[in-house]
Amino acid sequence: MDFEIREDRERTRGRRALSRERAACLRLVQRGLSNEEACRIVGINSRTGRRWRNGRNPTGKHVGALPITSAAPPDVRGRYLNETERIHIADRVREKASIREIARELGRAPSTISREIRRNRHPGNGQYRPHAAQARANARRPRPKPGKIGQNPELRAYIQDHLHKRWSPEQICQSLRKNFPERTEMHVCHETVYQALYVQGRGELGRELTRALRTGRAMRKPRRLAQQRQPRYSTPMVMISERPAEADDRAVPGHWEGDCIIGQNGASAIGTLVERSTRYVMLIHLPHGRSAELMREALTQTVTTLPRHLLRSLTWDQGSEMGSHAAFTLATDIPVYFCDPASPWQRGSNENTNGLLRQYFPKGTDLSVHTRDQLDAVAAELDSRPRKTLDWDTPAERLAKLLATGA
Structure with a gap:
């Protein structure tokens, strides 16, 4: 991350809130950098960075301060790992417990624990960091998010072109995987294409493209009942x-x-x-x-x-x-x-x-x-x-x- 240190931070200009530096420092720490490295990049003292992250107890000369964190939704229990579970994972990893043992204790799939640890290890020392992992999860959770098709003009143009050729969304998605095997940013599932067409407010694909679908409908409807068959012939039939x-x-x-x-x-x-x-x-x-x-x-x-x-x-x-x-x-x-x-x-x-x-x-x-x-x-x-x-x-x-x- 390139961060330009401001030059107007002399004492003669008085105290100035370091909101930009604080936000940049917190983002760097969430990405896995150490406190010292993040503070060096944004040009602040390492003690200031620790105070932003951990807060400060009240003393005779200073009032107490709470930790500064990015706004995030409250902890969610159930389908997703929460902060308590992540702390438990960190404790058991330090105790050299196996992945399957941790998964059994939390009632989760071993693959869930394995992916969680692999994604959130520190790039330097390889330690699993539960609080940084929770912060990343909270930042990913808010909805709505920009869709993959809307963020990639090349992907959007490819899908639109083949919809005009009357290809189905599933045919288009399989063609993308075949023609761009090494480019995962060009891979989507067919339901993503349907969502881009049907869901109002996304705006990733024009609603007029629904006329190129098999049904030509702009929204999903149940299938119709089968039509009545004609009477049988008088000539004998072979069934x-x-x-x-x-x-x-x-x-x-x-x-x-x-x-x-x-x-x-x-x-x-x-x-x-x-x-x-x-x-x-x-x-x-x-x-x-x-x-x-x-x-x-x-x-x-x-x-x-x-x-x-x-x-x-x-x-x-x-x-x-x-x-x-x-x-x-x-x-x-x-x-x-x-x-x-x-x-x-x-x-x-x-x-x-x-x-x-x-x-x-x-x-x-x-x-x-x-x-x-x-x-x-x-x-x-x-x-x-x-x-x-x-x-x-x-x-x-x-x-x-x-x-x-x-x-």
């Missing part, structure tokens, strides 16, 4: 319970899940396909509606662009658009399995993908205006996002490996 076991554990690629996202007044739709193993997304263009025949033709045209070893089965819900499932199976040799009524979790990957697609195709809009090229661009953007379930690989990377293996 999901009869689907091969290899599709359940996602170990074998080529098993797909499908559904439709519906536009305004149910008049338009876009078909969605997700491969269970790689989470690769394909979109089905339905510009003229989602009748059974139109869906069968568009779905057949879409899946035939893939190699045969990646077309093992298709799982769908009981929507009316799959009324021609038997004709689809006959044309493509792909068996279709149907979920139980009101059981969207049986197609979890597809339901998750539909939620992601609502960022691009909001509810209550006309979906027929989107061209084939626009759908392909949206699918390509989704397939280039890193996924937590894929160890932060992208679906496109996983599919490329499968295609290379098949070749």
Whole structure:
């Protein structure tokens, strides 16, 4: 710490309160410097420094004085170590007691005691100083504090840029750890990003960025109830319970899940396909509606662009658009399995993908205006996002490996 000693402290100018020197001396001592070293830096006598820290008993010529300490909240018991516990730690450390023994006496975790001692040892002699440790803890406790995102312009710019790219907070945080492995100041958890967006008064990220989130909401809300399923078909269905076991554990690629996202007044739709193993997304263009025949033709045209070893089965819900499932199976040799009524979790990957697609195709809009090229661009953007379930690989990377293996 650089401290400039004032030159206007001669006796001829009279006594002047050394408030700046006193505050600097106390900060240096709290950082672990000795009283003599701190007093030398700020330019005062060591006895003055001891009187500031320890107070002074009344004598015949001087009145008593209390110790001068920085303002701090009262001692807190319970979750955090308090001053009494820190004094107990210091006494037992001098008695050469083990970390686990001290932790057992205080009813704390051994790691808590270990971190406390390691953080608050004197840099010179290595002694644990309980009162300095308590002062540091009190100084850290007041709220609110400036957030990590608000203090780091580079971090804030990185998060804002990727939110505009429609990345989720968790994807952004994992990307930060991957791209800046040695810079801990660039590491945050995804909840920190959500707090910067949702909590009023922080101001670390603009509230307009909430429109880039999956839901587009500016505050958290509970999930909606599942929608009612359509009645079953008159044509016999093969239920999901009869689907091969290899599709359940996602170990074998080529098993797909499908559904439709519906536009305004149910008049338009876009078909969605997700491969269970790689989470690769394909979109089905339905510009003229989602009748059974139109869906069968568009779905057949879409899946035939893939190699045969990646077309093992298709799982769908009981929507009316799959009324021609038997004709689809006959044309493509792909068996279709149907979920139980009101059981969207049986197609979890597809339901998750539909939620992601609502960022691009909001509810209550006309979906027929989107061209084939626009759908392909949206699918390509989704397939280039890193996924937590894929160890932060992208679906496109996983599919490329499968295609290379098949070749």
